[in-house]
Amino acid sequence: QRETERERPYQWHAAVGTRFRYSTDNLMPMGPSDMDDDGVRQRKGGRRQESERTAPPIASKPPAACPGSACQFKARWVGGLCGVGLAVGLAMAWVIFRPAYHPAAGGIVRADAAGQLATPLTPPAITSRPDGGFELRGPDSADVPADTLADANRTLGLDTREGFFHVADDIQLYFRAVGRGPDAVLLLHGGPGAPHPATGWAAVERMAAGPLGQRCTFYYLDSRGCGQSTRPITDLRGLSFSDASAALLAGLGLREQVADLERVRRILESRAGRGASGAVGPSNLQIAVIGHSFGGFIATLHALEFPDAVSSLVLESPAVMLRFPPDPAECTFGVIRGLLTSDDRRAVFDQFVKEYTDYSGLFSRTEPELRATNAQFLEFYAEAMQAAGRPLPPAVAATGIELSEIGGWVGPGIFMSMGLFGWDVRPLLAEVKAVVLVTEGDQDLVRCQSYLTAFNGRAQHIVFEGVGHFAHDEAPVEWAAAVAAILTQTPV
Numbered sequence: 001q002r003e004t005e006r007e008r009p010y011q012w013h014a015a016v017g018t019r020f021r022y023s024t025d026n027l028m029p030m031g032p033s034d035m036d037d038d039g040v041r042q043r044k045g046g047r048r049q050e051s052e053r054t055a056p057p058i059a060s061k062p063p064a065a066c067p068g069s070a071c072q073f074k075a076r077w078v079g080g081l082c083g084v085g086l087a088v089g090l091a092m093a094w095v096i097f098r099p100a101y102h103p104a105a106g107g108i109v110r111a112d113a114a115g116q117l118a119t120p121l122t123p124p125a126i127t128s129r130p131d132g133g134f135e136l137r138g139p140d141s142a143d144v145p146a147d148t149l150a151d152a153n154r155t156l157g158l159d160t161r162e163g164f165f166h167v168a169d170d171i172q173l174y175f176r177a178v179g180r181g182p183d184a185v186l187l188l189h190g191g192p193g194a195p196h197p198a199t200g201w202a203a204v205e206r207m208a209a210g211p212l213g214q215r216c217t218f219y220y221l222d223s224r225g226c227g228q229s230t231r232p233i234t235d236l237r238g239l240s241f242s243d244a245s246a247a248l249l250a251g252l253g254l255r256e257q258v259a260d261l262e263r264v265r266r267i268l269e270s271r272a273g274r275g276a277s278g279a280v281g282p283s284n285l286q287i288a289v290i291g292h293s294f295g296g297f298i299a300t301l302h303a304l305e306f307p308d309a310v311s312s313l314v315l316e317s318p319a320v321m322l323r324f325p326p327d328p329a330e331c332t333f334g335v336i337r338g339l340l341t342s343d344d345r346r347a348v349f350d351q352f353v354k355e356y357t358d359y360s361g362l363f364s365r366t367e368p369e370l371r372a373t374n375a376q377f378l379e380f381y382a383e384a385m386q387a388a389g390r391p392l393p394p395a396v397a398a399t400g401i402e403l404s405e406i407g408g409w410v411g412p413g414i415f416m417s418m419g420l421f422g423w424d425v426r427p428l429l430a431e432v433k434a435v436v437l438v439t440e441g442d443q444d445l446v447r448c449q450s451y452l453t454a455f456n457g458r459a460q461h462i463v464f465e466g467v468g469h470f471a472h473d474e475a476p477v478e479w480a481a482a483v484a485a486i487l488t489q490t491p492v
Helices: 002-007 068-098 109-111 146-156 202-209 241-252 254-271 295-307 332-339 343-356 366-389 410-418 424-433 449-457 476-487
Strands: 008-015 018-024 026-031 040-043 051-053 134-137 160-168 171-179 182-186 215-222 286-292 308-314 433-443 460-464
Touching: 002 308, 068 433, 109 286, 134 254, 146 241, 146 460, 160 254, 171 202, 171 254, 182 295, 202 476, 241 254, 241 410, 254 295, 254 410, 286 295, 286 476, 295 308, 295 424, 308 476, 332 343, 332 366, 366 410, 424 449, 433 449, 433 476, 460 476
Parallel strands: 182 215, 182 286, 286 308, 308 433, 433 460
Antiparallel strands: 008 018, 018 026, 040 051, 134 160, 160 171, 171 215
């Protein structure tokens, strides 16, 4: 018995200075402290007390003849499998849990300086394309030279034109512009990944048709990954979790979404003949940014990263994502669930949330499946509004978004960028230099007190009575008046 045990093979792990002996019922570590000066291991306890001399690293008999060989192979196989599983699990946790982007640590400015952005902050199209990255299109999709803007307006009628910002060699952002003034105003939609309806916002159309349209040009902008803009990610099946995560963050991560706003501003800056600023500092062209819902959150991050680039910042019912995960009272999922009227619907909603937040199987899904999931959320949202006695107004319900226009991968790219802990930009909002207006309806499901607190009294705040989440369509006259006052820098 003792001779047999002595001849069992051992494995030397030099990294930790420990020998492991594999047997049928244990995995027994043996360290230097267990040896005497002659290399004899002292075993104590159990049914016996004995000494046995440590076997050499290589067994004295061929492994095939050793009774422990099969057990040793099994243990190595199981241990190796567990090690691989642990490594994969840790990699997934590292990607999912930590923020992949944060303005205070590795923000856009520092990432660009270190060459870590997926595409340059100053679009190459500014110098490589004749149109400077501003592609204007006519009613028949024929290119219209940028210097014939007035002719394009007359051709299209209603002072409307459309085109693309070429923010990267392989990324173009669709826009529809109204108004003809020199001051640029970017309009950011919500979702994430739910582009502007074709009819636009009633309040903006009103402003563009009035005197403000002589002063400003309003650009409805589809973010990358949705609408008519480029979709850099469509299918990630077949990739490892780490490779798929890296591709998703590089293509649709929060850092690139925020950087796109600065790229658009630099294209407009170059188009205005003021040059494209390539360094951090006072911008030659300041823009106004109006963000609705999730677009308000993106607009806030851009104004935080580039405080000299934004003159006015209008946040309409901005998504409560300054801290993530949000506080329970500001969690949209929790509010919606509490308003559903039956246990059956709550069970369906619970299953929806489980699938929506399950990133372990994310990369086995397709773009159409993710689009359908986002559309399902909009259905639950409308149902909750109806249950709360706040049905969507006809103007909003009638301008729905086609399912094919929704960006399925946009949401996962943004949420994975924020991680599951460590995301909190509230202390940083003091760095925003723009004039800030926060608007919301008193009938909205989730209020935006966290923004007002973070801005510490610097933001103007207007609440519209009897209005929900879409003040630009529910109260277009009042909302337009408030926004116009900010854009013209007059007191509200």
